[in-house]
Amino acid sequence: MIGTDNIAYIAGLFDGEGSLHIKRSPEKKKTHKGNGYRMSNSMRISMEIAMTDEAVIRWVHEVLNVGTVIKRNVKGFTKSGRRFKTQWRWRCTFRDTLFVCKLIWPYVQVKLHKVEQVIDHYDANKPDRKNVVDFDTYRRTNARPER
Numbered sequence: 001m002i003g004t005d006n007i008a009y010i011a012g013l014f015d016g017e018g019s020l021h022i023k024r025s026p027e028k029k030k031t032h033k034g035n036g037y038r039m040s041n042s043m044r045i046s047m048e049i050a051m052t053d054e055a056v057i058r059w060v061h062e063v064l065n066v067g068t069v070i071k072r073n074v075k076g077f078t079k080s081g082r083r084f085k086t087q088w089r090w091r092c093t094f095r096d097t098l099f100v101c102k103l104i105w106p107y108v109q110v111k112l113h114k115v116e117q118v119i120d121h122y123d124a125n126k127p128d129r130k131n132v133v134d135f136d137t138y139r140r141t142n143a144r145p146e147r
Contacts, residue, residue: 011107020114048091057088067092
């Protein structure tokens with residue numbers, strides 16, 4: 001179980017250093033039977049926190065136990081002639097984004113509208129969303145072992 005102080009801290013980090021992307025667009029997908037492709041109107045949902053402090057990003061990943069951490073070397077120099085610092089990014093997508101959004105929802109201020117958009121998108125109580133699996137059922141069936 002994640003403590004409320006950790007969740008509130010992560011919500012603050014997300015408000016200041018994070019971003020949430022929601023995009024609906026047509027995608028070309030491989031058909032399940034035979035050769036060929038089909039077009040699908042897909043929704044892409046992801047969130048990330050990016051900063052130069054590796055320890056904080058690794059801590060977020062460890063506490064939430066979802067997503068990935070990547071290292072990004074930024075090319076170029078600052079105005080003073082020093083190289084840019086290495087950037088670290090924690091990122092998660094789709095249902096993991098829903099999990100994090102539901103955790104941080106009570107504490108988010110700046111990006112509250114985007115967080116609510118993700119939660120509303122996955123709301124299984126909508127009449128036109130009968131094929132969407134309930135969030136609690138999803139978490140139980142896809143539970144990750146604690147580290």
